[in-house]
Amino acid sequence: MLSRVRALAAPRPHLRHHTALMLWRLAGLVCLIGMSLSLCAGCLSPAVSTELTASDAPTVITTEPRTLRVGQSANATPIVMDVFGTGDDTVLVLGGVHGDEPTGAAVARQVAAYLKQHHAQLVGRTVAIIAEVNPDGLQAGTRANARGVDLNRNYPSSDWRRGKRGRLSHGTGPASEPETRAVVRAIELIQPKRIIDIHSIKRGHHCNNYDGPGAALAAVLAECNGYAVEPSIGYATPGCVGSWTGIDLRIPTITLELPRDLDAMACWQENGTALLAFVQAGPPTTLAAK
Numbered sequence: 233m234l235s236r237v238r239a240l241a242a243p244r245p246h247l248r249h250h251t252a253l254m255l256w257r258l259a260g261l262v263c264l265i266g267m268s269l270s271l272c273a274g275c276l277s278p279a280v281s282t283e284l285t286a287s288d289a290p291t292v293i294t295t296e297p298r299t300l301r302v303g304q305s306a307n308a309t310p311i312v313m314d315v316f317g318t319g320d321d322t323v324l325v326l327g328g329v330h331g332d333e334p335t336g337a338a339v340a341r342q343v344a345a346y347l348k349q350h351h352a353q354l355v356g357r358t359v360a361i362i363a364e365v366n367p368d369g370l371q372a373g374t375r376a377n378a379r380g381v382d383l384n385r386n387y388p389s390s391d392w393r394r395g396k397r398g399r400l401s402h403g404t405g406p407a408s409e410p411e412t413r414a415v416v417r418a419i420e421l422i423q424p425k426r427i428i429d430i431h432s433i434k435r436g437h438h439c440n441n442y443d444g445p446g447a448a449l450a451a452v453l454a455e456c457n458g459y460a461v462e463p464s465i466g467y468a469t470p471g472c473v474g475s476w477t478g479i480d481l482r483i484p485t486i487t488l489e490l491p492r493d494l495d496a497m498a499c500w501q502e503n504g505t506a507l508l509a510f511v512q513a514g515p516p517t518t519l520a521a522k
């Protein structure tokens with residue numbers, strides 16, 4: 233248990249005495265006491281050079297499910313993560329990275345609402361959900377964050393590069409944006425064994441896109457939603473979440489591209505089973521053994 237608590241609570245040295253982290257550590261003890269968990273601390277060490285600021289430090293908001301504030305947007309809107317369960321099989325669900333793709337956020341919220349009612353999904357599992365990675369963009373209906381940066385080009389991947397002149401910015405550097413750092417922090421805390429990031433795209437291009445060792449998981453989704461399995465979205469996406477977590481960190485990563493002409497409820501009806509299959513799918517070794 234303590235290794236798990238340490239893994240979740242491990243602060244950067246300069247934040248060791250920060251009040252928020254102390255609260256997080258205490259809440260982690262309360263939430264996890266009695267659980268026999270042994271998540272491998274240190275199996276994920278994102279190569280992020282960005283310094284955490286005080287506003288990046290996680291704060292516990294509720295304890296059941298745990299709702300954590302993992303950062304804040306450029307306009308100081310809290311970025312929150314709901315965490316269900318405490319098991320070793322750790323899953324991260326992201327939505328609302330692009331503010332003009334609100335169905336991704338809505339479907340991520342539906343996953344959270346479902347898990348609140350169906351605890352059997354959580355046996356041996358931890359599911360963390362950030363439904364609104366880009367709250368300012370969702371509020372404004374813009375792809376970018378409030379600083380004009382495309383967050384799905386801002387992750388600290390080895391292929392990060394500056395945006396082209398006249399196009400949306402990729403940020404001043406890898407993880408230059410507070411929303412990106414919130415996701416980085418979430419991944420450090422949860423150490424997910426698989427990740428799904430829910431977007432939307434023009435019909436005909438909708439698909440189960442995967443990066444890194446994610447092909448088998450994309451196939452699991454495809455069996456349920458009928459969307460194509462695509463190793464590439466068809467254009468370069470340097471600095472996207474899949475480049476970082478999938479290709480660099482070797483965490484199976486899915487970018488679920490919903491057809492943009494479907495409303496949120498239709499998206500959930502079409503993808504709910506697929507998303508729950510994703511949640512239930514074990515890590516790649518388990519998947520391969522099935």
Ligand SMILES: [Zn+2]
Pocket residue numbers: 330333431432
């Ligand atoms: Zn998108």
